[in-house]
Amino acid sequence: MTKFADYNAYIAAAPEVFQPLLIDLRTELAKALPDAEEIIAYNMPGFGLGSTIIAGYAAFTKQCGLYVSKGAIAEHAEQIAEAGLKSTKTGVTFSLKKPIPKALVRKLAQSSREELGV
DSSP states (O other): OOOOSSHHHHHHHSOGGGHHHHHHHHHHHHHHSTTSEEEEETTEEEEEETTEEEEEEEEOSSOEEEEOOHHHHHHTHHHHHHTTOEEOSSEEEEOSSSOOOHHHHHHHHHHHHHHHTO
16 A cells, blocks of 8 residues: 655645545635644545544545545535535545535534534
């Protein structure tokens, strides 16, 4: 498994088709979490404060994922479904055909931060 030094290296190594989605996602997370640090945790990029990971993201072969707290997913489950996206307890998957709305990214990040208390 490749180890990534930073988010730029991660995005550059991601499937080319997903790189614009990851760049947009990173931009929206940075807007939602302006004082958070960009980190690499669990071999994927994200944003955190101190030792707390607020949000992470990843690219796979057929989709991308945004990972936040369980409470953030639960709080916005209806909006996730309305966008036609699938979710797990801690993540939302999206693709080129079904991108994640920018406003939803910001809401999920802010809710995750609030739940985690950072």
